[in-house]
Structure formats: structure tokens, C-alpha cells
Amino acid sequence: MRQGEWRFGIVQEADGARVLRTEHADGWFDLYEYTLEERLPVDYVVMNHYTSTHPKSSFIRRPVIQRAAPDARRTLVGERLTVTVRTAHRTNATYPPMSWARSSSVSSVSN
Structure with missing residues (x-):
């Protein structure tokens, strides 16, 4: 997928995780990893509390x-x-x- 001058792609890893990647002149780099693992609202509350x-x-x-x-x-x-x-x-x-x-x-x- 293109967004302006940038190229992005999503690949699926062997464990089922999906990885958002971007292409640079020297290759593809991972940006984020997503899983289908269920998360509850409390999970986000705890993560947000820690990072903030x-x-x-x-x-x-x-x-x-x-x-x-x-x-x-x-x-x-x-x-x-x-x-x-x-x-x-x-x-x-x-x-x-x-x-x-x-x-x-x-x-x-x-x-």
C-alpha cells in the first residue's frame, strides 16, 4: 500500500501475529505487531497507567x-x-x- 512517498505492508508471522511494515531504501522495517489475542478494557487501563x-x-x-x-x-x-x-x-x-x-x-x- 502507498501513502504519499511511503510504502507499507502487512505480513503474517508463523505464530499468527500480523506485522505492519514500512519500506526504506535499505529494506523493510517492522513498525507494529498485532495479535488476535483478546484484550479486556482493564488491560489497556493498566498499560496506559504504566506508560503515563x-x-x-x-x-x-x-x-x-x-x-x-x-x-x-x-x-x-x-x-x-x-x-x-x-x-x-x-x-x-x-x-x-x-x-x-x-x-x-x-x-x-x-x-
Whole structure:
């Protein structure tokens, strides 16, 4: 399947799990794995509580933001902004605290 410049696919593993993958210049990479195992609402409550409150959770120690657009995927983890384009090269930049919010190259992250 295509979405802008990006190619995605779903493959089924031997154990029945389904894996969403994306193609890069150097091959296919797994993004998410899904199973048909039944989950109850309480399972999600526990997972959400851990990721949003536990001191070892990486999500409470720094911002983790990702935005996919037809031309690029922008990922901000802490102070590191990574812009991945469909071609073989990737552009990485580290910005001082909060300067990324004022950077014109990041303006599409909030759009």
C-alpha cells in the first residue's frame, strides 16, 4: 500500500501475529505487531497507567512526538528532531531546549 512517498505492508508471522511494515531504501522495517489475542478494557487501563505514570517510562521524562506526512516523517524525542525522507538519506538535528518549537523546519509538526 502507498501513502504519499511511503510504502507499507502487512505480513503474517508463523505464530499468527500480523506485522505492519514500512519500506526504506535499505529494506523493510517492522513498525507494529498485532495479535488476535483478546484484550479486556482493564488491560489497556493498566498499560496506559504504566506508560503515563511510572518513573521508568520514557514517555514521562521527555516529549515523544511523531508526525508522518507524504514527504517526510518527523520524530521528536527529547531535544532530538529526526526528519526521515523516503530516499536513502536521513537528516538529523539536535536543537537546544524549546528552540525546535520556533524552528521553521518543524512548523509542520504542529500542523
